[in-house]
Amino acid sequence: MKTLLSLFLVSLALAASLSAPRRCGAGLQETGGPSDTVPPAIQEQLLKLLPDSAKLAATTAGVPRFYAADLYEYIDGEAVGYHAYDFVALLNQAYKAMDADVTVDIYDMGEPDNAFGVYASECSPANHFVQIGAEAYLGDTGLNFWQGRYYIKLSGLGQKGKLDSVLESFAQSISERIQGGKSLPPALALFPAEHLVAHSQKFLKKAPLGHDFLAPAFKATYAWDGKASTLVISRAKDVKEALARVEQLRSHFGKFGKVELLNGLGFDAWQGTSPYEGSTIFFARGQHAVIFMQPPVNSEGFLKKLHTGLPE
Numbered sequence: 001m002k003t004l005l006s007l008f009l010v011s012l013a014l015a016a017s018l019s020a021p022r023r024c025g026a027g028l029q030e031t032g033g034p035s036d037t038v039p040p041a042i043q044e045q046l047l048k049l050l051p052d053s054a055k056l057a058a059t060t061a062g063v064p065r066f067y068a069a070d071l072y073e074y075i076d077g078e079a080v081g082y083h084a085y086d087f088v089a090l091l092n093q094a095y096k097a098m099d100a101d102v103t104v105d106i107y108d109m110g111e112p113d114n115a116f117g118v119y120a121s122e123c124s125p126a127n128h129f130v131q132i133g134a135e136a137y138l139g140d141t142g143l144n145f146w147q148g149r150y151y152i153k154l155s156g157l158g159q160k161g162k163l164d165s166v167l168e169s170f171a172q173s174i175s176e177r178i179q180g181g182k183s184l185p186p187a188l189a190l191f192p193a194e195h196l197v198a199h200s201q202k203f204l205k206k207a208p209l210g211h212d213f214l215a216p217a218f219k220a221t222y223a224w225d226g227k228a229s230t231l232v233i234s235r236a237k238d239v240k241e242a243l244a245r246v247e248q249l250r251s252h253f254g255k256f257g258k259v260e261l262l263n264g265l266g267f268d269a270w271q272g273t274s275p276y277e278g279s280t281i282f283f284a285r286g287q288h289a290v291i292f293m294q295p296p297v298n299s300e301g302f303l304k305k306l307h308t309g310l311p312e
Contacts, residue, residue: 037068038089042108046091049106049150051173058097058170065092081121082107085114085205100158100166106174107151113216116185117203119146125199125221132171134182135199143167148181187218190233190288192306197221197228208232209277209291213248224296231306234289245289246270249282265300267307285310 043066053059067090071079074092088108095102109115112134119135122144127137133152136145141163142155152174154167175182188201200221208217209232217234236242253259253272262269262281269283281292281303288310292303 037070038066042089043091046089046106046108049174049177050091050093050104051095051170051177053095056095056097056166056169056173058095058102061094061096061101066090067092082109082118085118085121085203086110087114087118095170097166097170098158098162100156100163102154102156102166102170104170104174105153105155107153109149109151111149112181113185113187113203114205115146115149115151117205119144119151120202123199125197127199129199130168132168133175133178134184136171138164138167143171145171145175147175147178150178150181185218187233187235188220190310191218191220191231192302192309194302194305195222195224197223204232208234209293211248211252213245214289214291227294227296229295229299230293232291232293233310234291236287236289238287239284242284242287242289246282246284249280249289249291253277253280265303265307269303283307286312 046066047064050064051058065074067074068088071082071087071090074090075082079087086109088110090108091104091106093104095104107115107118109118116134123135123137127139129135129137130143132143133145133147136143140160141157142153144151144153146152152171154170156163156167158166185203191201197220202219204215204217204219206212206215208214208219214232214234217232219230219232222229222231234242234245236245249272250259250270253270253274256276257272257274259270259272262271267283267285269281272280272282274280278294281295281299283290285307290306290310292299292306295303
């Protein structure tokens with residue numbers, strides 16, 4: 001009888017352990033020990049970027065936690081999007097600041113284009129933008145910005161009016177510690193300002209428009225009379241590769257729709273149509289392949305200006 005009772009109690013304990021909810025970031029990080037997936041040098045660099053607690057009248061709540069390949073333990077399915085931009089490491093630290101609880105997440109994305117890319121993927125032109133870092137926007141309970149190779153996400157709980165001020169103070173402190181890196185990606189200067197939808201620019205590191213051969217690329221939204229067009233500038237390693245990308249687009253439209261040479265521009269360009277992309281104009285200039293989707297009627301002037309602005 002005692003043996004049966006003991007087995008019964010053991011089985012109950014095992015069932016309870018299996019059904020207990022798992023805390024995000026379980027592992028060495030929860031005890032304050034070093035992460036075995038983030039190199040010490042990167043941990044040290046990230047820790048240097050944490051805000052100045054003394055100046056902010058804040059205290060840390062809990063230990064800093066680091067994530068790399070195990071990022072899914074912290075943000076679950078969203079980790080896939082970060083890894084698509086070659087995510088390096090994350091530092092997570094909680095704070096108590098006045099009457100607010102603040103969480104600081106500093107993502108090391110390896111290089112500025114990656115940091116901009118993941119930031120832009122979570123950003124909308126409708127956001128409320130503030131001047132912090134290279135670009136930033138403030139929401140009801142959070143503030144996100146990117147600067148250099150870093151993407152920073154701040155979230156908090158507290159009184160609305162005061163919380164905004166606290167989050168901005170935290171963000172400014174981190175920005176000062178990063179130093180530099182406040183310029184937008186140089187590739188964005190290739191996009192004409194006329195008809196551009198502000199803050200619509202994106203960086204597509206993998207499979208732009210569903211085509212691996214177009215990577216990497218930048219894209220932006222343009223508006224004419226309430227109708228949207230998409231401009232994609234694919235960055236090749238040289239002129240030969242840019243021309244090859246255009247040839248692959250010609251082959252794609254020839255297979256799934258139709259394609260024809262577009263006259264009257266003064267340079268070689270093609271217009272393709274398919275049930276998937278609709279109308280698309282594309283051409284090569286220097287090391288760039290340009291794709292203009294859903295172009296407006298009479299867009300020749302815009303295309304000529306775009307072509308002229310690209311380096312040969």
